[in-house]
Amino acid sequence: MVHIDNVSVEFHTKEHAFKAVDGVSLKIEEGEVFGIVGTSGAGKSTLLRTINLLQRPTSGAVWIDSVNVTNFTGDKLRSIRHKIGMIFQHFNLIHTKTVFDNIAFPMLISGADKEVIKARVLELATLVGLSDKIHFYPSQLSGGQKQRVGIARALANNPRILLCDEPTSALDLETTNSILELLKDIHQKIGITTIFITHEMDVIKKTCTKVAVMDKGVVVESGDVYDIFAAPKHPFTKKLVSHTLNLELPERIHKDSKGALLKIVYSGQRAEESVLSDIIHKFDADINILHGKIEYINEKPLGILIVDIKNNNNIDDIVAHLKQRTTSVEAFNG
Ligand SMILES: Nc1ncnc2c1ncn2[C@@H]1O[C@H](COP(=O)(O)OP(=O)(O)O)[C@@H](O)[C@H]1O
Ligand SMILES: [Mg+2]
Incomplete structure (x- = not known):
């Protein structure tokens, strides 16, 4: 479904070039919940953003459904982004818009019919447990509720892939658990291929079936979450597992x-x-x-x-x- 093929991302500053992602290869199968874990600065967000081409790889390729999308632009790029929803650590909601309009936004952009939008927004608001808050503004919501809006918005265009960039890192433990439960629920209902990045191995344990461990731009180990917990091989993974x-x-x-x-x-x-x-x-x-x-x-x-x-x-x-x-x-x- 998603194949990251030897992808590197280099950033250039005045003084030097720096590889944030260094020769990463991963295969994510249809319907999987795939975790990427690593400490801050490991290159997780940069890698994730190459999947919807918010970040172009410096070298290597990104394949989606066996199509090399790395150099897609214009309509082709839009059609790929249409297939991919994304949620963020800080929710990225539009503060001047209501819950309804935030969820409706991606459908509005893709030119959906007003009645279709209305029905879909109500359906999504119910799915994430916010049907009674559709006229609220983000400032009137708790962190967990904001993330629920983020999730509904990400699903608006019926994407086939959901990218999650530390969606619970700004939330307390109880709210984290309720958001993880919601994502699990959604996965069970619609089986969307989910790629989940986090700095917490505990979140991986609760959410994912496969995991890749990233350190300094490199994937040091990957496999079934169970196997990684049972027998971590790389010293960095051992440390993460011991700690968790x-x-x-x-x-x-x-x-x-x-x-x-x-x-x-x-x-x-x-x-x-x-x-x-x-x-x-x-x-x-x-x-x-x-x-x-x-x-x-x-x-x-x-x-x-x-x-x-x-x-x-x-x-x-x-x-x-x-x-x-x-x-x-x-x-x-x-
Ligand atoms: N646009 C950018 N320009 C320069 N450096 C960047 C840019 N984006 C990220 N970086 C650097 O790349 C490294 C990896 O960043 P990031 O992918 O955000 O890590 P993570 O999500 O694992 O915390 C960091 O050192 C960060 O400072
Ligand atoms: Mg990040």
Whole structure:
């Protein structure tokens, strides 16, 4: 559906050229909710904007429905933008227009009939839960309500792709959750291909099925959200996952550990098995559990344990046994 093919974006300042996006390739399938996560300045917005060509790539190509759209202009460019809705961190509403007129705006631009516009605006306002506020102005709305207007406006022309640029980053936790729920609902109802950028791995966990992790303009890792949480490979991804799952331990514990500090991950059904009691019996192991939880990601269980195993003589046998019975075992440095 969307294929970003070796895209780079270079910005030139007086002193130097700077690559905000550096050779990124991603394939986003029809109907997917695809997340892009990274810290501020990683190049996420710049990359996202190449999809609707608000930003032209310096090199590489953007394909939509197997058509190379990179150099589209005029009517062809308008027809691509028509297929793509976008929502923003700061909502980007027109302050002098009511909720009704904000939602109607893209349809007005594309020359839709007045009656059609009216019916569609009412339908969308109901979808986002604002049917009683259509005559309000943005200044009379809360942040969450403003974003609901943004979402309705983005869907006005029945786009096939929805780009979300940090849509919850300006909202509190409760409002964030309600907007994420709304986006999930909409996705279930209309199955729109959604590309979601955020600096929070937690938002990815709640919303997306696939994710690409971006750092300094480069995609360092990508895959199923579940797999990335179960077995992050790149150090940057490991840090994001540890932080999101709250796995970080105080420095003191690392210092005081007398044996092996291990992170054990169980995925799928194995998350519900008990392996530790076997280890204790079989190897007479002295195990201190420092952290343990079962997370549900896309409704699949993921079990994570951080343990300190004090047996020095048979630690290799214990690790070998654990590796057979679990998804992964590795030294924990978080
Ligand atoms: N129009 C521009 N001109 C020059 N530099 C830019 C421009 N847009 C973004 N940048 C720079 O590119 C980098 C990536 O920006 P951005 O894509 O906004 O990152 P993110 O969305 O991940 O926070 C930043 O260092 C930013 O300052
Ligand atoms: Mg950004």
